Amino acid sequence: MKDLCGREINYMRISITDRCNLRCQYCMPDGIELCPMKDLLTYEEIVSVCQEAVSLGIHKFKITGGEPLVRRGCADLIRMIYEIPGTEEVTLTTNGVLLEKYLPELWNAGLRSVNISLDTLDQKVYTEITGFPMLDQVLQSLKAAMKMGMHVKTNTILQRGRNESSWKELLILAKDIPVDVRFLELMPIGEGKEGETISNTTLFQKIKEIYPDIKPDERKHGNGPAIYYKIPGFEGSIGFISAIHGVFCDSCNRLRMTSTGELKPCLCYDETISVRDVARCGDSEKIRENIKHAIQIKPKKHCFSEIEKVSEKKKMAQIGG
Numbered sequence: 001m002k003d004l005c006g007r008e009i010n011y012m013r014i015s016i017t018d019r020c021n022l023r024c025q026y027c028m029p030d031g032i033e034l035c036p037m038k039d040l041l042t043y044e045e046i047v048s049v050c051q052e053a054v055s056l057g058i059h060k061f062k063i064t065g066g067e068p069l070v071r072r073g074c075a076d077l078i079r080m081i082y083e084i085p086g087t088e089e090v091t092l093t094t095n096g097v098l099l100e101k102y103l104p105e106l107w108n109a110g111l112r113s114v115n116i117s118l119d120t121l122d123q124k125v126y127t128e129i130t131g132f133p134m135l136d137q138v139l140q141s142l143k144a145a146m147k148m149g150m151h152v153k154t155n156t157i158l159q160r161g162r163n164e165s166s167w168k169e170l171l172i173l174a175k176d177i178p179v180d181v182r183f184l185e186l187m188p189i190g191e192g193k194e195g196e197t198i199s200n201t202t203l204f205q206k207i208k209e210i211y212p213d214i215k216p217d218e219r220k221h222g223n224g225p226a227i228y229y230k231i232p233g234f235e236g237s238i239g240f241i242s243a244i245h246g247v248f249c250d251s252c253n254r255l256r257m258t259s260t261g262e263l264k265p266c267l268c269y270d271e272t273i274s275v276r277d278v279a280r281c282g283d284s285e286k287i288r289e290n291i292k293h294a295i296q297i298k299p300k301k302h303c304f305s306e307i308e309k310v311s312e313k314k315k316m317a318q319i320g321g
Contacts, residue, residue, distance in 0.1 A: 001056045003298040008253060011223045012053055013062045014046060015259040015320025016077065020067040022095050023131035024119075026157065026186060028066070028317040035318070041261045043077045045279040049257065050081050052288040056295075058255065059088040060223045064320045066259070069098040075105035082110040089223070091115070093155070097134050099141035103148055113151040113222065116142055119158075120166040121173075129162060146177055153180040153222070153239070158198035167203060168210075174236030182226055182239035187267065200242040204229075207238070214238070225251065249301040255294055258320055263294035267319065268302035 002008055018035055020028050041049075050061060061081055068074050078090050092106065096116040099106075106114075118138060120126050126135040145152050154173065158164050167183065174181045186197035208214055217228040217237045225248040226239040242248075256264040261276030273294040278286040 001058075001292065001295055003295050005250075005298070005300050007251065007298070008057070009255055009295050009298070010058055011060045011062070011254045012050070012058050013064055013254060013256045013320055014050075015064050015066065015257065016040070016043075016046065016068050016074065017066040017071040017259050018318050019070050020065055020095070020317055021070055021097055021132070022067065022134070024117075024129055026159070032317060035260055039260045039276075041259065041276060041279065043073060043080060045261070045276070046077060046257075047080045047084065048279050048282070048284065049261070049275050049287055049291070050087070051084050052284055053255075053291055054084050054086040055288065056291055058291075059086055061087070061090045062093060062223070063090065064093045066317045066320075067095050067097070068092060069094055069102055075102060075109040075111070078106065078111050079109035089113070091222070093117070095130075095134075096138035096141040097132075100137070100144045103141075103144055103150075107148055107150075111150070113153075114145055115153045115155050116145075117156075118142075118154040118170070119156050120163045121169045122163075122166065125163050125166065142179070146179065151180075153182055156181070156183050157186050158183060158203065159186060160196040160198060164198055167207070171207065171231075171238065174231070174234045174238060177235055179236040180221055180226075180228065180239050181236060182241060184241045185244045187243050197244065199244070200240040204240065223253070243302070247301070252298075255291070255298075256320055258318070263290065264319065265294050265298035266302055269299060270314075271297065273297075 063078060081087055081090050090110065091113040092111055093115040119129050123133060123135045127133045142152060156170055158167060170181055173179055183200055183203055185200055211231045213232050214229050217230040221228055226241045228237045228239045230237055258264060261279060262272035262274050264272050273290050275287050275290045278290060
């Protein structure tokens with residue numbers, strides 16, 4: 001289905017929990033208010049929304065959190081979504097702490113692609129950012145996923161004064177294994193308004209100084225807005241998601257759904273359309289109408305460059321990463 005700007009909306013990011021086993025301040029700061037479990041959509045309700053989304057042309061789904069693997073039965077949900085006729089792909093974004101434990105279940109459910117949040121390879125810096133010394137477990141999960149045959153992408157948010165030099169060692173991950181190492185600009189949502197992101201334009205120039213032969217990678221790597229490059233001799237690729245300094249709103253193909261069933265047309269604004277009540281009463285026609293409405297009110301462009309106009313006040317974990 002196309003929105004009023006003519007963009008084909010074929011991708012939905014679904015948060016299944018606002019809980020997480022890490023405490024990255026830009027996503028889940030101290031004191032965050034968690035929603036009652038009774039307010040979360042059940043897996044059956046999520047599947048009912050996905051069924052109507054597929055009927056409207058949304059065929060690709062991303063499962064997110066918080067941390068999705070802290071919710072029991074995440075693999076079951078992935079399997080259930082794959083069983084919907086017309087579903088093309090279900091992927092997962094995770095911090096990686098629990099990934100190795102659940103890999104067999106996730107693989108058997110059909111999962112073949114996973115994004116792992118990884119802001120540094122320095123244990124001390126990792127603990128400062130996340131609140132927990134879990135880097136070794138995350139790297140073990142990454143290796144296990146690669147060994148199993150998963151398409152693995154890492155997501156890094158560089159912040160000035162914290163991990164701004166971490167890109168140098170993170171790049172090396174892509175040298176010997178076919179992992180996509182990606183750098184995301186920090187978006188001014190929640191505590192993200194307080195941090196200072198590193199421009200991907202600046203980062204790319206720094207990378208080019210060390211690897212002058214870096215060149216565009218035209219292969220399709222996924223469903224999102226990342227722009228990829230190859231460094232000669234590297235097995236993997238380097239990706240950039242530049243929400244601030246490389247606005248990609250004109251090609252945005254996504255709709256978000258929070259763990260409480262709020263359809264969110266744009267991350268920047270607080271306007272949402274709820275499907276929770278209609279999903280709970282089994283009204284498939286109304287679910288479909290609400291999805292259509294959410295797509296139709298999708299704004300032309302975000303306003304992240306003008307923070308005072310950003311109306312979304314929730315934290316990132318409450319929305320869905």
